[in-house]
Amino acid sequence: MKEYSWGNFEDQFLDELVQWIDGRRVLEVFSGNGLLAKKLRERGVDIIPTTTFQGHDFHEHGMHCDVEELPASNAVKKYGDDCDVLLMSWPVATEDASVASILWGEEKPMIYIGEVTDLAKHQLGGCASDSFFEMTKVSHTFQSYRRGRSGIEHASVRRVLPGAREILKRAVDEWNNTLRTFR
């Protein structure tokens, strides 16, 4: 089966990722067709892949492993306590990744693969929301991840920062104020 994906899952990167995971249990959200989970399982990683099948994920070309149909926040509520690492590759540019991250919490690491928004550099990525990048901080970057689709993607370990809820609340309030102008 052809291996469609947004993330760039080459052997060298997967080996580095598995080494970093180091036997910990992984919850994957925004999994799409399950390609990354399949490749990590083949390398011995204990992983629970979840996604919604809204599209933009090639699942219509076939699934690479069973993926549970669950919104990211519900997946964290259901499996978060049993997992050590939260993984997301090319999450969509809504607040869903932000809400899932807040529910995941500050204690445990997340692995993020995708385009990066950095407003200070006038760089606007197509994954996750502005608030996600404001409320999380990179603690490690995977050097072997090769940029594929765009010049602004990377793979990193991120931590949720204190004050994440306030950042999300401010973003939601701003959006609600914008919507009010339509009434």
Ligand SMILES: C[S@@+](CC[C@H](N)C(=O)[O-])C[C@H]1O[C@@H](n2cnc3c(N)ncnc32)[C@H](O)[C@@H]1O
């Ligand atoms: C751009 S695809 C990325 C798929 C895959 N991770 C990859 O790298 O190719 C985003 C996936 O997230 C799913 N999705 C969208 N909103 C979601 C949500 N709120 N919770 C979980 N998954 C969601 C989409 O249906 C799709 O399967």
